[in-house]
Amino acid sequence: MTPGAQNRTLLVSQIKDGTVIDHITAGEALNVLTILGIAGTTTESLSIATNVASGREGRKDIVKIERRELRKEEVDRIALIAPHATINIIRDYEVVEKKGVTIPRVIRAVVKCPNPGCISNASEPIESAFEVLPKGLHCLYCDWMITKDIASHII
Numbered sequence: 618m619t620p621g622a623q624n625r626t627l628l629v630s631q632i633k634d635g636t637v638i639d640h641i642t643a644g645e646a647l648n649v650l651t652i653l654g655i656a657g658t659t660t661e662s663l664s665i666a667t668n669v670a671s672g673r674e675g676r677k678d679i680v681k682i683e684r685r686e687l688r689k690e691e692v693d694r695i696a697l698i699a700p701h702a703t704i705n706i707i708r709d710y711e712v713v714e715k716k717g718v719t720i721p722r723v724i725r726a727v728v729k730c731p732n733p734g735c736i737s738n739a740s741e742p743i744e745s746a747f748e749v750l751p752k753g754l755h756c757l758y759c760d761w762m763i764t765k766d767i768a769s770h771i772i
Contacts, residue, residue, distance in 0.1 A: 630664065635683040637705040637712075638695065643668050645698045646678035648768040652694045652727075653687070661685060674701065694727050696720040697749070698768050723748055728763065728770045735759040745772070 641649055646667050655661055664681040671677040678699075686706055687695075695702055696718035706714040726744035730737050736758050737745040747754040753764035763770055 631710055632662075632664070632681050632683045632707050633710055634708050635681065635685050636687050637707060638680045638682075638687075638699075639677070639703045639705060640671065640674065640701050641678035641680065641695075641699040642701070643674070643676035643678055645768065646680050648698050648771070649678075649680055649695055649702075651768070652698070652771055653682075653691055655682070692716075692718055693721045693724065694771070697724070697727070697754075697771075720749055723757070724754070727772060728754060728767065729772050730756045730759060730761055731763060731770060732756065732759050732761040735761060 638649060644667065646665050650656075650663075650665075655663065662683040664679075666679040668676050669679065687704060692704055695704075697720065700718065700720055702718045704714075704716050704718065705712045723746060725746045728745055728747055730745055730747075732738070735745075735756060737743055737756070743758075746757040747763070748757055753762050754767060754770075755762055
């Protein structure tokens with residue numbers, strides 16, 4: 618540390634029970650909340666830090682959600698926009714489980730196909746289905762590819 622420099626830390630309170638999503642791609646925290654169905658009208662107690670310094674990624678976002686543990690399908694959805702995220706389950710102020718996210722091979726009912734002619738956008742009783750590929754998401758019904766801005770297509 619250089620002379621006169623102060624040790625500066627980001628102070629975000631601990632949570633007693635819930636989930637901490639760390640190493641979210643910088644700028645994606647609000648999209649993570651959308652994926653989880655958390656809006657201003659829900660009752661979750663949240664802490665959100667955006668674009669904070671990270672030794673691993675340079676910049677990252679962090680989301681803390683009290684009194685909620687994420688289900689596997691929620692974690693799979695997060696992986697689409699934050700492939701390096703870590704999920705920490707907190708109980709009685711202690712991390713009891715820490716895991717990375719895994720990008721699923723196929724996602725269903727998570728993303729809306731941008732092709733207006735796709736059968737998944739008709740009034741048929743089917744869910745959207747996309748194969749996750751290195752270059753983007755491939756609609757299994759109409760072969761449409763989503764290659765950027767995936768978050769804007771999340772249902």
